[in-house]
Every structure is written in C-alpha cells, then in structure tokens.
Amino acid sequence: MTVNETGAKTRAPIAGLAPQGRTASPVATETVIELKGVGVHYGRTHAVRDVSLPVARNQITAMIGPSGCGKSTVLRSINRMNDLIPGAKVTGEITFHGKDIYGSGVDPIAVRRHIGMVFQKANPFPKSIFDNVAYGLRINGMKDNLADRVEQALRGAALWDEVKDNLKKSALALSGGQQQRLCIARAIAVQPEVLLMDEPCSALDPIATARIEELMNELVKDYTIVIVTHNMQQAARVSDATAFYSADVDEAGERFGFLVEFDETQRLFSNPADPRTEDYITGRFG
Template sequence: MNPAVSAHLTTGSEKHMAPSQLPDLFDPVFTLEDLSVFYGAYEAVRGVDMRIAPREITALIGPSGCGKSTVLRCLNRMNDLILDARIAGKILYYTEDLYGDEVDPIEVRRRIGMVFQKPNPFPKSIYDNIAYGPRVNGRRKGLDDVVEEALQRAALWDEVKDKLKQNALALSGGQQQRLCIARAIAVKPDVILMDEPCSALDPIATTKIEDLMQVLSRDYTIVIVTHNMQQAARVSERTAFFTAEVDERGERHGRLVEFDATARIFSNPADKRTEGYITGRFG
C-alpha cells in the first residue's frame, strides 16, 4: 500500500490521508507513541516508541517475558481478543489511529496478517486453506488463480500443485508454515506479522522460511518476533531489543531498550544492556 493513500480501516470509509509528515528517512507504516499494554491492572509493556519502515523486515528480540509478542499482537489488534487487555498511548497505521473508534478490527486483521509460532492450517484441503480468506471477503470467481499465486509466492506451489485436494494437515511442519504464509498472502495484506515462525521447525525448513521472508519483504512490510538472534541478524534490516524491568513491587514490565539498524545493533549497540544480551552475558 502506498502510504499516501487511504488505509480504509473503517468499513465503507472513503477518506483519504496525506503522507506522514514525521521527520524521518522513511514514511513509517507503524508509529508507536508511548505505547503501554495492560492486562487488567497489570502493565505488561511500558512506554514504547518506534517507527516501522515499509517493505523491510523488522525483528523484535529479547528475553522471555519482555513484551515483544505483546507488542506484535498490538499491531493487528489481536490483543483485543484477550479479556481485560487494553493499550495506552497510540499506534498509527500510516497516519490513521489503529485503535480509533471508527476503525474496524476485522479490516485491520485483513490488511495486517499474522503467522503464528506453531503452524495452524485449517483441517481442510490445501486449496480450501488458501481460498478461505478470499471467500470470506466475498470472492467467488478466479479462486484457482488466487490459490496458485499465493502458493507460488510462498514457494510451495511446486511441492503441492498435484495434491491441492489433500488435507493440509498431511504436510510437513515447514510446508504447513509456508501454507499459513500463503493463506495470509491470499487476502492481499499490506503487512505480515510473524511470531516465532521458525521455532518449531528444523534447520532446513527454517532456511526456507528465512529465504521466503526476504523475498516477500520486496512487497510486504514484515515484523518478526524471534528468540534466535542469528536469525534476526540474517534476515532483518532493523532490530528492536526489549528487556524486562522489575519494579519495587517485584512486577516485570517489558521495555524497549534500543531500536536501530540491525547491523549497528549487532556490531555497535548504543546500550550496554543490548550488548550484554547479544553477547550472551544475560538473558
């Protein structure tokens, strides 16, 4: 999506939006301004400021419990599905408030797709997994082309083109994860979020997913959560390092420590906490 055009996050919206005026080297897809995330009274993540660039891979790294997956789920309002979850601060999608009163969360999740840690294909055929989203969105014609294009883009077509009617659960773990990526692509999203997409995969399947991410980033903005620092260094252009701070009551709160070009984060981090984590001294 061109940031100069409408995000159309409201059902039937026809408003048009000007390009972001934020002073930066790029017009961000997401702008997080003093973002905090609460589950009930508990503040899980505190005070995150970040700009996410278009058509790049941004990696979120840090120890367990630091809030990186929580922040990721805020970007397509998946946290709305959790009882008592709420945010403070602001998330802009281009220049539109992602949590504005008129914004349709269903449209948000169509434009901002998600791939989860564990492959989760539907217990349907390979074909029906890919066609499901377009059908829900009202597409009735040309589904064969949609399915083929999505599987081609997910580097899976050659492996499954002769068994599209077979159950997707019969695929290997790596194939299932690429199928889930194809399923996300089929509804023409603008952004793909990935929460530990390779943690359940073997090294060969992981390499295929990493290669696929780099190809897809030519056309999609990708944000990935990973515990694998080598993976972040291999695939991402920018990296955000989160940590967990403990307050005087013993409660842990996720905090963004540093966000910069991946090359700088891994070669010359500005914060000693980042250096300690990537060198293995803590975390």
C-alpha cells in the same frame, strides 16, 4: 571503548555477531506503522510499557529479547489481536499510514485484513490445502478468480510446486515447514500490506528454517514484515532494523517489558548504544 572522529566514545564491534545478511538501506523509507508510547495491560497488570518505534515500508523489522519481555505482546497489538484476550487494553498510539488503529470507529477485522499474521506454531485448518488458502478470500468476499488467487498465494509462499497436484489433500498431511509456508500463503492470499510473524521458525528444523528465511527475503519485496524471534542470528541474517526488549520489576514487584534500543540491524549488533543490548547479544544475560 573506542573514540570516533568527532571525539565521541563508541563501543567496539561485537565479534561473531555482526549481521551476515540484509543491511538496511541508507535511503529513508516511508513509515507504514508507528508506535508511540504504547503500553499493554492485562487487567491491572501493566505488562509492557512505553514502546515507541517506526516500521518502514518493504523492510524486515525484528524484535528480539529474553522471554517475558513483551515482544510478542507488542506484535499482537499491531493488528489488534490482543482485543481477543479478556481484560487486555492497549494505551498510547499505533498508527497505520497515520491513522490510529485503536481509534473510534476502526474495525479490528479491517485492520487484520491489511495487517496479516503468521503464528509461532503452524495452524492449518483441518481442510484441504486449497480450502486453507481460500478461507480468508471467501470470508473477505474475494471469490472472483478463486483458483488463480490460491495459486498466486501458494507461489508467493514458495509452496506451489510441492502441492499443485495435491490441492484436495488435507493440509495436516504436510510437513511442519510446508504447513508454516501454507499459513504464510493463507495470510498473503488476501493481499495485506504488512505481515507480522511471531517466532515462525521456532518449531522447524534448520533446513525448513532456511526456507522460511529465504521466503521472507522474497516477500519483503512486496510486503512490510515484522518478525519476533529468539534467534539473534536469524534477526541478524534477515532484518533491516532490530528492536531489543528487556524486562524489569517495578516497585510493586510486577514484571514488565520495555523497549531498550531500536536501530538498524547492522549497527545494533556491531555497535549497540545501550550496554544492556550488548550484554544480551554477547550472552552475558538472557
């Protein structure tokens, strides 16, 4: 422990885990999404409890923590993907530009139109490269200038130059990294404001991972990004703010996830406020 100029005790920076990439802007930015006391239930199981945090515009917010701590569950709640799971229920409040996305009369499909998602495993449709990107455009009635929209999305996902001469070929013939970038193109084609990414690099090799990270740093200029990752170095490299989750067992013996700490990435990794965060990022548990 060290003592700062005000006399308050602080933790020494953690060697080897200081962020090497992005640093959050000191200028306050608009909050696009806010979670307030969010909990997620699967039937009688209270899987995630009391999560509160803001998501700032045009920043990358990372969620890290051990397996089973609820970070992916929280991510899926942000665009109502948990609605598709029988027995799932979200409590508390999640607002998008101040409006409760679980409020009466809110269409979950409209929520997902504005808050897109890229999953852990690339999931291209068994269609052509062109039709994969065009799919969301067609079902959302965005059929004007379709070819231009597809090209724009593929360029946005840094894939156009690699596939422009093979748009009629099956997307399943692409490499794993290309398939993931195709899924990103499919997500951004409908021009969402927020992009959720659930472990987008977990199945990729280091070279493909680096391409996705470079892409995220480009996409954040136009989109607000929330990423779940098990890779702490990745969170340190790409994110502006980081939320650390952990898990515990209640009196009934049920495991549940909860938010331990949320802060600017640089501060959370170099000087965490909670000892549980420090234990995790230094490898003492998790």
